[in-house]
Amino acid sequence: MLATIARRAHLSRPSFSFTHPFAVLINQSLLFPSHLNFSTTSVARPPLSAAKMEAIGVLMMCPMNNYLEEELDKRFNLFRYWKQPRPSEFLTQHAQTIRAVVGNASAGADAKLIDALPKLEIVSSFSVGLDKIDLNKCKEKGIRVTNTPDVLTDDVADLAIGLMLAVLRRICECDKYVRRGEWKFGDFKLSSKFSGKRVGIIGLGRIGLAIAKRAEAFDCPITCALTPETTHIVNREVMDALGPKGVLINIGRGPHVDEPELVSALVEGRLGGAGLDVFQKEPEVPEQLFGLENVVLLPHVGSGTIETRKDMADLVLGNLEAHFANKPLLTPVV
Amino acid sequence: MAAAADQHQRPQPLPLLLLHRFASFNLSFLPVLRTKYTVLDPFADPPDPSFPTLSKSARVMLCVGPKPVTSEDLDRYPSLEYILGTSAGINNFDLAACRRRVIRLTSAGDVFSVDVADYAVGLAIDVLRRVSAADRFVRAGSWPVQNEYTLGSKVSGKRVGIVGLGSIGSRVAKRFEAFGAALPTTQGSKSLTSALGKTGVIVNVGRGPLIDEKELVELLVRGEIGGAGLDVFENEPHVPEPLFGLDNVVLSPHKAVLTLDSFAALEELIFSNLEAFFSNQPLRAEVELD
Numbered sequence: 001m002l003a004t005i006a007r008r009a010h011l012s013r014p015s016f017s018f019t020h021p022f023a024v025l026i027n028q029s030l031l032f033p034s035h036l037n038f039s040t041t042s043v044a045r046p047p048l049s050a051a052k053m054e055a056i057g058v059l060m061m062c063p064m065n066n067y068l069e070e071e072l073d074k075r076f077n078l079f080r081y082w083k084q085p086r087p088s089e090f091l092t093q094h095a096q097t098i099r100a101v102v103g104n105a106s107a108g109a110d111a112k113l114i115d116a117l118p119k120l121e122i123v124s125s126f127s128v129g130l131d132k133i134d135l136n137k138c139k140e141k142g143i144r145v146t147n148t149p150d151v152l153t154d155d156v157a158d159l160a161i162g163l164m165l166a167v168l169r170r171i172c173e174c175d176k177y178v179r180r181g182e183w184k185f186g187d188f189k190l191s192s193k194f195s196g197k198r199v200g201i202i203g204l205g206r207i208g209l210a211i212a213k214r215a216e217a218f219d220c221p222i223t224c225a226l227t228p229e230t231t232h233i234v235n236r237e238v239m240d241a242l243g244p245k246g247v248l249i250n251i252g253r254g255p256h257v258d259e260p261e262l263v264s265a266l267v268e269g270r271l272g273g274a275g276l277d278v279f280q281k282e283p284e285v286p287e288q289l290f291g292l293e294n295v296v297l298l299p300h301v302g303s304g305t306i307e308t309r310k311d312m313a314d315l316v317l318g319n320l321e322a323h324f325a326n327k328p329l330l331t332p333v334v
Numbered sequence: 335m336a337a338a339a340d341q342h343q344r345p346q347p348l349p350l351l352l353l354h355r356f357a358s359f360n361l362s363f364l365p366v367l368r369t370k371y372t373v374l375d376p377f378a379d380p381p382d383p384s385f386p387t388l389s390k391s392a393r394v395m396l397c398v399g400p401k402p403v404t405s406e407d408l409d410r411y412p413s414l415e416y417i418l419g420t421s422a423g424i425n426n427f428d429l430a431a432c433r434r435r436v437i438r439l440t441s442a443g444d445v446f447s448v449d450v451a452d453y454a455v456g457l458a459i460d461v462l463r464r465v466s467a468a469d470r471f472v473r474a475g476s477w478p479v480q481n482e483y484t485l486g487s488k489v490s491g492k493r494v495g496i497v498g499l500g501s502i503g504s505r506v507a508k509r510f511e512a513f514g515a516a517l518p519t520t521q522g523s524k525s526l527t528s529a530l531g532k533t534g535v536i537v538n539v540g541r542g543p544l545i546d547e548k549e550l551v552e553l554l555v556r557g558e559i560g561g562a563g564l565d566v567f568e569n570e571p572h573v574p575e576p577l578f579g580l581d582n583v584v585l586s587p588h589k590a591v592l593t594l595d596s597f598a599a600l601e602e603l604i605f606s607n608l609e610a611f612f613s614n615q616p617l618r619a620e621v622e623l624d
Contacts, residue, residue: 183571
């Protein structure tokens with residue numbers, strides 16, 4: 001089944017002509033531009049002792065995980081970017097010590113930061129998405145980049161299905177209704193069936209395929225679409241195709257969707273519903289959405305389980321240690 | 335001669351159909367039923383003066399939702415031969431009394447099974463991944479303030495126990511298998527704590543009395559089990575208030591079956607069974623009373 005879907009993706013690259021799709025999902029496989037083909041040869045250097053590792057400056061861009069922060073602190077000389085009252089002074093002061101940056105979906109390594117850190121050797125991202133890292137610049141300067149693929153695939157796929165069910169079956173609305181003490185015997189509002197509905201998936205990488213596998217267990221036929229343009233890939237045209245009975249799920253990145261367009265489509269009832277885990281400018285969420293019962297809003301928790309965040313942290317740590325011990329990186333991107 | 339012509343032209347009365355329901359429960363396809371049957375409604379407004387007499391001749395009862403049918407009810411309707419339920423569950427019927435009277439019974443069969451299975455999975459994901467709680471968090475404007483939301487628990491790969499592997503249970507199993515869940519067979523009934531442990535989650539889309547509600551509430555409040563997704567309760571629509579403040583609990587007002595698709599399927603089943611009964615054809619979703 002999975003092989004069929006992957007093959008279909010190659011053979012047919014449809015434009016947005018959905019025939020009565022029900023849900024469209026966007027996920028992160030779009031963010032890894034396949035035209036960037038990087039070699040992974042490493043420079044010959046002797047491995048470092050634990051003491052020498054502790055002298056290595058690692059810059060963490062924002063709070064992301066207590067366990068990761070503690071371990072980085074134990075193993076390296078950790079600098080916390082978000083605690084610096086004067087960031088540019090701080091960078092100038094420590095430019096010669098910082099050899100690694102740890103970023104995530106909110107803050108990574110843009111051109112400006114890379115230029116400010118002449119000793120930077122590796123950017124290890126606590127995410128699978130790479131949109132906050134200037135990959136071209138890294139390649140140019142021979143800076144390695146790693147991310148956290150595979151360990152979070154299941155969580156994001158699970159949440160995508162969870163969002164579809166929550167929106168269509170109005171689970172969050174039901175919960176609010178009961179908690180407000182409004183449940184009266186015999187009153188019932190019908191919601192929409194999920195099983196058997198057509199699901200369109202934009203981006204059929206690891207996460208997209210994992211979503212497809214789950215959706216198939218609900219007898220949902222899968223439609224796939226791939227295009228090279230990723231920003232605002234979900235625009236008015238797509239939303240019109242989905243229509244008042246269609247639902248949009250975004251567990252990829254906010255900028256994939258034309259957010260103002262999405263808000264007006266939902267408010268005006270031209271789009272049937274949405275399950276959103278990501279937004280254009282997190283943590284800001286358009287307030288016009290707060291009053292809508294056909295919308296579920298989540299604070300970017302796609303990979304937010306105790307189990308997966310630990311696995312992701314271990315990958316970040318593993319990649320950093322491998323790099324400084326001159327061993328092959330675990331999950332290199334560049 | 336005029337009188338004879340009159341008799342030929344008078345239309346045949348529609349077969350009697352006795353309605354048995356709570357006042358607050360309506361049936362969306364009642365108007366269509368009235369075109370084919372003389373519906374005797376105990377809650378007709380204004381009251382139907384012929385109800386007391388005609389109800390004694392009714393051969394068929396349509397029992398809407400969870401309204402109990404007791405042996406006293408059956409005594410009031412001596413001509414009853416067949417009862418149609420509209421739920422998958424049949425715990426509201428006095429089955430022994432039906433057996434004694436030789437009354438046939440059909441339920442909703444499996445018209446709701448897919449929707450209930452979907453809902454069970456949705457509730458499980460919601461509890462483990464804190465979907466409803468996180469949605470409340472965002473809507474309260476807390477994300478910019480608090481930055482990180484509490485981590486949930488992974489769904490994929492978990493051990494999932496399903497009590498009852500019938501029409502609904504087997505569909506729940508099929509769905510969870512796609513999440514890489516391990517499905518151990520449950521034998522007998524363990525206590526909640528021994529089955530779930532501190533991180534385990536329970537989802538109930540069956541009937542409230544399947545779980546000791548008082549015990550469940552205590553365990554949840556004390557943090558001795560991981561969480562619960564509940565669509566049914568012991569005394570609906572009453573939901574124990576200590577649950578309202580818990581973020582690891584998702585509460586639902588008995589809606590697992592409530593989709594347009596399910597109700598369309600129920601309507602088709604009801605009409606089909608009524609026609610079958612009155613034309614001596616086999617019934618669908620008949621409950622074995624022997």
